Amino acid sequence: MLLADVVATSEAVTATRSRKAKIEALAAVLSRAAPAEVEPATAFLAGEPRQGRIGTGWATLAKLRPTPAPSATLTVEDVDHALDVLRGTTGTGSTQRRQQLLADLFGQATATEQDFLIRLLIGELRQGALEGVMVDAIAAAANVPAEAVRRAFMLSGRLPVTAAAALHGGRTALATFHLELGRPLRPMLASPADTLDDALSELGDVSVEYKLDGARIQVHRNGDDVHVFTRKLREVTGSVPELVDLVRGLPCESVVLDGETLALDDNGRPRPFQETMSRFGAASAHELLLHPYFFDVLHLNGEDLLGEPLHTRLDALLRVAEEHRVPGLLRPNPTAAAALLDDSLAAGHEGVMVKALDSIYAAGRRGRAWQKVKPVHTLDLVVLGAEWGHGRRTGFLSNLHLGARDPAGGPPIMVGKTFKGLTDELLEWQTRELRSRAVSRDSHTVYVRPELVVEIELDGVQVSPRYPGGVALRFARVLRYRPDKDPAEADSIDQVKAMLPRSG
Structure with missing residues (x-):
C-alpha cells in the first residue's frame, strides 16, 4: 500500500464532520492493507507512529525538507521501516545520521506526503478523539462487532495491535x-453531573466517595514485582518507592488497583496538584511523600474482575486494601450523600464521585455509570495558541486560545480565551512550553500543536457567534495545567454546550 493512500484517507477524514463518512473512509483503506501493513497504517491514521516520538522537532524537519518527489512511490512499509531505523539510531554521531535518514525519507515523498510526515512526526496529527472512530472503522473493515474491538483495545492498550488481530483473526x-x-x-472515566441529587436519582443504587484532587494511578503487583502507571499509562515505578513498598505489603499475591495519589501537608490537607505531579519526574524519590487512595480493584489473586459489578469489586478492595480505600459511603440516602460532599470540600478536595454499584469497569470510556459532582464549574480544554501580553506581561504569552474536543475526531473547536489566573511562574512556564510547540505565528499570536490540556474555572457559557463552536466561556480563569491528561480526555464541544442555560 502506498503512503499516498493513507494520506488521502487522512485528508478525507479531516475534511468531513460526518462520523459515518470518517468510518467508511478509514475502513476502506484498512480493508485493502496487506497483513504487514495493518499495524503501521492504523498507527499513521490514528496520528501516532508505532515507534512513538522519535525525538525530532518541527524546526529540524522544516529545515530538512528536500525537493519533493514528482510522484508517489513510498509505501507504508517503507516509512515504518525508516522510523524503526531512526528510533534505533543513537550514540556518537547519531544526530548527523538521523538527519541523513530523514533527508532520504523526505526525498522520496511528494509535497503532500512531506506535509503529512512532518505533522505525523511532531504529533500534530495525533487526535486522540479519533480513537473511537478508529475502533468502529476497524470493526467495519474486519466485519466484527465494535464491542469486540473495543474490549480488545481496552485490554491491549494498543490500537495497531488490536487492528491486526481483528483483520487477521476476527472475533476469535x-x-x-x-x-x-x-x-x-x-x-475508566467519569461524566459531570449537574447536581448531586441528579446523579443519585439517575444511578439509583450507588457508592458515593471523595473526589480527590490528586493524580490518577494504576498499580499492578505480581508477587514482589510492582509497577505503577499514570493516567497516561506512563510507568513511574522508579519515582514512587513508597507506593511500591506499600503495595508489596498488601495481603495478596497479585492485584491491579485503580486510585489516586496525592501529597499532603502537615495538617493532612492536599497540597497543590502540581506538587503531586512533580513527584513523577523528581530527581529524589523522597522529595515529597505520596499517599495512595484506591477506589477500584480490577484483578485479585489470579481472578480478573473487569466484568464484575462495582459492588463485587469494592468487596474485593476492602479485603485487600481497606486502610487505603478512598473515603466514601455505600447506598447513602440523599442527606448522608450531601454531608459527605460537604466533608470532602471541607477537607480540601474537589467534590464527590457517584458510581452505579451494578456497573462494570468500562476502561478508556467516559460513560454515565460514574459521575463527578463538583460545586465549581470547570472544563478541561485544549490550548490552541496564546497572544503576547502587555504591561507587566510584555514578553510573555498570556491570553490563551481554548478549544473543546471534537467528538467526531476533528481538530479542537475554539470556545474562548482567557488570561486570568496566571501567576508569574506559570506565565514563564507557559511561554516556554507554548513556544516549543509553535506551528505558526502572526504579530499578536503564537499558534501551537494541540497537546496541552488546561483546567478552566468559569461561571458558565453563553451562545455566541464569535467562536466556531457557537458558544463562549463566561468569566473564565486558569486553575492549572493538566499534564496527566491528553487532548483525547479534554471536554467535548457537546459537554460545553450542555452548560448553556436551559430555556423555559
Whole structure:
C-alpha cells in the first residue's frame, strides 16, 4: 500500500464532520492493507507512529525538507521501516545520521506526503478523539462487532495491535486478549453531573466517595514485582518507592488497583496538584511523600474482575486494601450523600464521585455509570495558541486560545480565551512550553500543536457567534495545567454546550 493512500484517507477524514463518512473512509483503506501493513497504517491514521516520538522537532524537519518527489512511490512499509531505523539510531554521531535518514525519507515523498510526515512526526496529527472512530472503522473493515474491538483495545492498550488481530483473526483473535499483569489498562472515566441529587436519582443504587484532587494511578503487583502507571499509562515505578513498598505489603499475591495519589501537608490537607505531579519526574524519590487512595480493584489473586459489578469489586478492595480505600459511603440516602460532599470540600478536595454499584469497569470510556459532582464549574480544554501580553506581561504569552474536543475526531473547536489566573511562574512556564510547540505565528499570536490540556474555572457559557463552536466561556480563569491528561480526555464541544442555560 502506498503512503499516498493513507494520506488521502487522512485528508478525507479531516475534511468531513460526518462520523459515518470518517468510518467508511478509514475502513476502506484498512480493508485493502496487506497483513504487514495493518499495524503501521492504523498507527499513521490514528496520528501516532508505532515507534512513538522519535525525538525530532518541527524546526529540524522544516529545515530538512528536500525537493519533493514528482510522484508517489513510498509505501507504508517503507516509512515504518525508516522510523524503526531512526528510533534505533543513537550514540556518537547519531544526530548527523538521523538527519541523513530523514533527508532520504523526505526525498522520496511528494509535497503532500512531506506535509503529512512532518505533522505525523511532531504529533500534530495525533487526535486522540479519533480513537473511537478508529475502533468502529476497524470493526467495519474486519466485519466484527465494535464491542469486540473495543474490549480488545481496552485490554491491549494498543490500537495497531488490536487492528491486526481483528483483520487477521476476527472475533476469535480478539477474544484472546486478556488483562495482563504489568501492562496498564486505559482508565475508566467519569461524566459531570449537574447536581448531586441528579446523579443519585439517575444511578439509583450507588457508592458515593471523595473526589480527590490528586493524580490518577494504576498499580499492578505480581508477587514482589510492582509497577505503577499514570493516567497516561506512563510507568513511574522508579519515582514512587513508597507506593511500591506499600503495595508489596498488601495481603495478596497479585492485584491491579485503580486510585489516586496525592501529597499532603502537615495538617493532612492536599497540597497543590502540581506538587503531586512533580513527584513523577523528581530527581529524589523522597522529595515529597505520596499517599495512595484506591477506589477500584480490577484483578485479585489470579481472578480478573473487569466484568464484575462495582459492588463485587469494592468487596474485593476492602479485603485487600481497606486502610487505603478512598473515603466514601455505600447506598447513602440523599442527606448522608450531601454531608459527605460537604466533608470532602471541607477537607480540601474537589467534590464527590457517584458510581452505579451494578456497573462494570468500562476502561478508556467516559460513560454515565460514574459521575463527578463538583460545586465549581470547570472544563478541561485544549490550548490552541496564546497572544503576547502587555504591561507587566510584555514578553510573555498570556491570553490563551481554548478549544473543546471534537467528538467526531476533528481538530479542537475554539470556545474562548482567557488570561486570568496566571501567576508569574506559570506565565514563564507557559511561554516556554507554548513556544516549543509553535506551528505558526502572526504579530499578536503564537499558534501551537494541540497537546496541552488546561483546567478552566468559569461561571458558565453563553451562545455566541464569535467562536466556531457557537458558544463562549463566561468569566473564565486558569486553575492549572493538566499534564496527566491528553487532548483525547479534554471536554467535548457537546459537554460545553450542555452548560448553556436551559430555556423555559
